Amino acid sequence: MIRDQKLWTWHLAAGMLILLLLGLHMAIMHLDSLVGIFNPAGGHAIDWENVAARSQSLFFMVTYVLMLGAALFHGLYGLRNILFELGPPSPLRQSLGWALILVGLGLFVFGTWAAWASYQNTLSV
Amino acid sequence: MLEAKGHPNRLGIFGWFGGGRWGPDRYLYSLHRLTGLGLLTYFVLHIVLTSSRALGQSAWQESMARVSGPIFVGGEFLVFMAFAFHAINGVRLVFAELGLGVGKPIEPVYPYKTVLDVQRPWVVTVLLLTGLLVLVGALDFFVWQ
Numbered sequence: 001m002i003r004d005q006k007l008w009t010w011h012l013a014a015g016m017l018i019l020l021l022l023g024l025h026m027a028i029m030h031l032d033s034l035v036g037i038f039n040p041a042g043g044h045a046i047d048w049e050n051v052a053a054r055s056q057s058l059f060f061m062v063t064y065v066l067m068l069g070a071a072l073f074h075g076l077y078g079l080r081n082i083l084f085e086l087g088p089p090s091p092l093r094q095s096l097g098w099a100l101i102l103v104g105l106g107l108f109v110f111g112t113w114a115a116w117a118s119y120q121n122t123l124s125v
Numbered sequence: 126m127l128e129a130k131g132h133p134n135r136l137g138i139f140g141w142f143g144g145g146r147w148g149p150d151r152y153l154y155s156l157h158r159l160t161g162l163g164l165l166t167y168f169v170l171h172i173v174l175t176s177s178r179a180l181g182q183s184a185w186q187e188s189m190a191r192v193s194g195p196i197f198v199g200g201e202f203l204v205f206m207a208f209a210f211h212a213i214n215g216v217r218l219v220f221a222e223l224g225l226g227v228g229k230p231i232e233p234v235y236p237y238k239t240v241l242d243v244q245r246p247w248v249v250t251v252l253l254l255t256g257l258l259v260l261v262g263a264l265d266f267f268v269w270q
Binding site for chain 2: 034
């Protein structure tokens with residue numbers, strides 16, 4: 001019970017961090033007509049020149065990884081709560097819990113590699 | 126998450142939509158969950174797709190070409206709407222969790238006032254702010270390009 005309370009508190013804290021970082025990400029990507037400062041090449045936010053410019057920024061590399069971790073935890077813990085509320089039997093609950101942890105760790109490692117590798121690649125260009 | 130004690134969740138997912146005289150708060154609860162699941166699904170695909178930037182310009186452009194076109198733009202706008210609602214409603218839920226905007230405990234005197242009455246202005250605010258953000262997003266997606 002206490003463990004769940006702690007996880008729930010982390011779930012809320014992760015939500016607040018996501019609000020900040022994903023808010024910035026969404027503004028850059030989808031309000032680029034209004035917030036153009038992170039798209040130095042002009043045009044669309046997903047044009048390679050803009051992607052490369054953000055990728056070589058240490059600020060964006062670090063915040064991508066932070067957002068990745070916070071969003072994976074927030075999303076997968078939320079999914080776990082929804083699944084557990086449906087009342088699966090105990091062995092299934094354990095398996096689901098472990099499966100979600102493994103999926104989360106796998107995606108975190110993969111996403112962190114992508115952020116780090118693109119930071120390194122664009123620095124060397 | 127609290128453990129259920131003696132009250133199994135018989136309604137299951139159906140309980141998100143019906144099973145009682147639900148008020149607007151209940152539908153916000155359901156919408157919060159639905160948008161959360163949608164955002165999680167998109168996020169997993171997004172991690173995989175955008176990781177192509179690590180492989181260079183041609184890999185990135187190839188990935189982006191695979192998800193271009195009006196259907197994907199429409200889908201992305203749905204994601205934006207889900208984000209706008211989930212984020213703003215999430216702030217309301219965090220405030221409620223911290224005891225803000227839920228009123229003080231009072232004597233149960235008829236006509237009874239509940240926490241939902243105190244929350245109603247916040248619910249309306251969430252919907253208005255979401256609508257405003259979606260409107261600005263729609264202009265950016267479809268008009269200011």
